[in-house]
Amino acid sequence: MTITVTLETVVDRSLSLLGYPAAACTLADRLLPSEHLELDVAPSARIATGCLCRGSIDLAPRTRLSRGCILNGDVSVGRRTNLEPKCELIGDVSIGRYCAIARECTFQEPNHETQRPSLQNKLYADVLDSELESTTKGPITVGNDVWIGARATVLSGVTIGDGAIVGAGAIVTDDVEPYAVVAGVPAERVSWRFPEPVREKLLELEWWNWDERTIRANRDFFERDLTGPEDVPTVDEGRVTEPPTRDLEGRSPPLQE
Numbered sequence: 444m445t446i447t448v449t450l451e452t453v454v455d456r457s458l459s460l461l462g463y464p465a466a467a468c469t470l471a472d473r474l475l476p477s478e479h480l481e482l483d484v485a486p487s488a489r490i491a492t493g494c495l496c497r498g499s500i501d502l503a504p505r506t507r508l509s510r511g512c513i514l515n516g517d518v519s520v521g522r523r524t525n526l527e528p529k530c531e532l533i534g535d536v537s538i539g540r541y542c543a544i545a546r547e548c549t550f551q552e553p554n555h556e557t558q559r560p561s562l563q564n565k566l567y568a569d570v571l572d573s574e575l576e577s578t579t580k581g582p583i584t585v586g587n588d589v590w591i592g593a594r595a596t597v598l599s600g601v602t603i604g605d606g607a608i609v610g611a612g613a614i615v616t617d618d619v620e621p622y623a624v625v626a627g628v629p630a631e632r633v634s635w636r637f638p639e640p641v642r643e644k645l646l647e648l649e650w651w652n653w654d655e656r657t658i659r660a661n662r663d664f665f666e667r668d669l670t671g672p673e674d675v676p677t678v679d680e681g682r683v684t685e686p687p688t689r690d691l692e693g694r695s696p697p698l699q700e
Contacts, residue, residue, distance in 0.1 A: 458496070491528075503540070516552065521587065534599070535582035540651045542585060545593040545611065550585075552599050553577035586621065587651035595630075605646060606636060621646055637669055644675040 481499045484490070488502040491510040501519040508514070511529040518532045521540035526532075530544055534552025538544070555562050556578050567575040580600030585591075589603055592611030603609065603619040610626030610633075619625050622636040622645070635642065650658070658665070664676055 509546075517582075527593075534579065536585075537582065538585040539587035539589065539605070541587055542589045542591070544591050545595070547594045548591050549596045550583050551596065552581075552583050553579050554599055587649075605649075605651070606642070608636065638671070640672040641669050641675060644672045644677070645669075648675060648678060 480497055482496065483499075483501045485502060485504040485506070487504045488506045488508075490496070490502070490508045491512070493510040494508050494512045495515070496513075497515045499517045500514050502508070503520060503522040503524075505523040506520045507525045508520075509526060509528040509530075512526050513531045513533070514520075516532070516534040516536060518535075519537045520526070520532075521538055521542065523540060524538055524542040524544065526544045526548075527546040529547045530549070532538075532550045534550075536550045536552055538550075554577060556575055559575060561567070561575075564575050567573045580598075583597055583599065584602045585597070586603055586605035586607065588606045589608070591597070591603075591609040592613065594611060595609045595613045595615065597603065597609070597615045601615050601618060603615070604621030604623065606622040607619045608624040609615060609619065609630065610624070612628070613626050613630040614628045615625065615630045617629070619630070620632070622642045623632045624634045624636060625632050627633075637645070650661075650664075653661075661676060664674075667674060669675060
């Protein structure tokens with residue numbers, strides 16, 4: 444029996460075992476064609492051992508890939524987003540900042556062609572020396588501050604809005620509105636995180652675009668429950684203006700006319 448081991452296979456396995464250290468990634472960029480692996484990984488990003496990256500991968504500062512994650516395609520992950528073990532991001536997938544992606548979530552952008560006699564890629568490649576092209580409804584886009592529960596699946600063409608929550612085990616086939624809570628198969632909206640006035644102010648605020656100094660300076664905002672629009676800071680000429688301080692019973696004083 445003859446076993447053929449390609450350079451791509453050796454590099455893939457080596458990087459996976461090492462956790463994609465910067466020096467090894469630089470060497471891989473020189474050895475491999477860009478269509479196989481093109482890494483843009485911030486120095487502060489962390490990739491655990493046992494991960495696999497193929498295609499064009501962009502990891503922003505402070506992102507974290509836990510053990511066994513697979514990123515294969517045109518994939519970008521935003522600042523401080525965490526992927527827990529065994530997540531798979533396949534195809535054209537973009538995830539925003541400060542997202543929490545629980546274990547074993549799947550983001551599947553390409554799909555099988557279903558109108559041919561066979562659905563199996565291997566038959567076309569090995570027997571027919573041909574290619575079964577995949578189909579797609581478009582890229583997958585996940586906004587900022589999104590929480591996706593364990594073993595959820597997000598399918599082709601879906602956009603998940605800022606601040607949304609996807610329940611564990613859900614299969615998301617349609618777009619999810621900002622700050623919606625969805626669950627089920629297929630996923631449907633079951634509630635909202637906040638009342639509409641709060642949602643509107645948060646989307647206007649876009650706190651996920653703040654630098655970390657500004658986030659720390661607004662610690663009180665991040666540590667309070669948001670019950671009304673008066674609890675959300677406003678932006679005044681590029682500066683963040685804190686809402687009025689709450690009284691001893693946790694209530695905000697009425698706004699001045």
